[in-house]
Amino acid sequence: MREQPDGRALLAIARTVLREQLLPLLPKEQHYSALMIANAMSIAERQLQYGDAPQQAERQALVALLQQDGDLVLLQRELVRRIRLGWLDEQTEGQQLLWNMTEQRVKESAPKSL
Secondary structure (H helix, E strand, C coil): CCCCCCHHHHHHHHHHHHHHHHHHHCCHHHHHHHHHHHHHHHHHHHHHHHCCHHHHHHHHHHHHHHCCCCCHHHHHHHHHHHHHCCCCCCCHHHHHHHHHHHHHHHHHHCHHHC
């Protein structure tokens, strides 16, 4: 068992300290860099929250759609190859999968956009 706070909570605490205590002390020209770091910490925190489930679901959906097995990166490359060939133009199941993949990425990187 891991001790508390866990990694996700530690990232949240560190991000809060960065934004609320350290950022005001930094010169203005370094604020953007500090905010980028805080944003990266937020993304990492959300990825820890979701775990591997989104990647596993994406891989399973790609296996079903493409009718072939492989690791996630290879399946994504095959999907891109087929998209370039126009294979997905009339493929509503594939279009829905692309939407779901995009939505999951936005949930992790910019959830307020949804």
